[in-house]
Amino acid sequence: MEVRTRFAPSPTGYMHIGNLRTALYSYLHARKNKGKFILRIEDTDQARLVADSIRVIYDSLAVTGLEHDEGPDKGGPVGPYVQSERRAIYKEYAERLLSEGHAYRCFCEKDEKTEKQPDEEQEGPLLGYDGRCNRLSEAEVKENLAKGRPYVIRQKIDREGQTSFNDFVYGLITVDHKQLDDQILLKRDGYPTYNFANVVDDHLMGITHVMRGCEYISSTPKYILLYRAFGWSIPEHIHLPHILNEAGRKLSKREGSVALSDFLEKGYLPEAILNYIALLGWNPGTEQEYFTKAGLVEKFDIARIGRSPAIFDEKKLSWLNGQHLKAMKPEDAHKLFLKFYPEKIVTALDVRKLSGLIQSKVEKPADILGMVSFLSELDEYPMELFVNKKNKTTPESSRAVLTDLKSILSGLTSWEYAVIYAAVNSCAEAKGSKIGPIMWPLRIALSGLAVTPTGAIEIAELLGKDETLRRISVGIGKL
């Protein structure tokens, strides 16, 4: 049987990174098995519709390359792929359940106190609906209907017994019916609940593998009961462990980055993001960690999805991003870096050359500004930077070196790497010194920083002769 997976997001206005991982796994499983990956929009909550958020979903899938085979924008044999356009379908199936005795109309008011009373003397009444409308006589139902009283349709669940299902990653899950309640299938406004629409759509769309967050585990038995009531075969259920933040809590908008767009803005590459989140809850069984998207498709296997929650570690993402950045074509890296260079530098320097110099050093493009801003603006820096133990530099030696360098460099008629290097090197030879003690003060004078993304000669070349000499003078002035 052909594998068919789906990604079924709600239009919330942003792409949660945990959601993206669900999409990724669904995509990978479909591609790996030469199956189909379907996009379905779950917009059944009219109160929470966020304008234009379907766009966000399309854009997210496009930028990460998780192309779907069927969906609202692409069509397909089992559409429509937007739930709000499938209301007639849900109504039809809800009525079928009604007529076959698996569901009933409930006329209770929204705010009515209708919680199931606990069997024993328990504390909370938190057991859901008590099923009172299930006990309405036929005459009462007819009367309510005649009066035009609004109603919802609820699933009828026996209070006795238990229901199990075999989750592909969590194994056998059994829930006692006492824990279940007669959940709403069709809301008063005619829209289905997630619980109902999901089952109907997954069946009608021929989904073979249902992947979703593990928060749905507890309610899956209700869905199983629905499948059985309809006489439908049950797809494979693959629940995924959560991704947590550093505090060990659910990734939330309040605490740091959660949306794909947050990471994209920092300059993380879509492929690096995919690579990283793929590893949060899955591993290839080998020691490989660097994966291109194609590599993931090749190696992905749902059998190696884990069960324990993972904490999102941006440091590792950053490292992985650096790996992907190194593998990029220089011109592509340059194009990306260009978005992060300050205007002043773009106009004043050979940024193409700069990109080439820093490509292997950058991990997170958002850090670029801090790495290169010294090139356009020499900030105040402490004289102590000239002191370096390893190179045995002191303020005195630095002053001497800079003074020599100033006169040697000012005499140069050409300003390119080899020429500058030769000049600096001759200065070292004249002093009978290694090159380190010369380079150190030069680099400090040119950057005012203990740490720079590239060496002294490269900086001098980038800066140009005039600015280089000016900065050397500034340095001498400090010593």
Place this chain on the structure above:
RNA sequence: GCCCCCAUCGUCUAGCGGUUAGGACGCUGCCCUUUCAAGGCAGAGAUCAGGGGUUCGAAUCCCCUUGGGGGCGCCA
């Protein structure tokens, strides 16, 4: 409160009855070098949450405890 799930270095993880408990990020040091970085190498870091069993033998199987997460919506 009731139910479900999870538990190996700080973090991501390998492990699926017998291993010196492996790898990666991060951290530390060394080498290389034109400083830092990058790269190469090395090191520190896990009484496998705790306690009981089962077994000749348990990180691996079972039970309890603890900790964490999730569910109990006319949200998804």
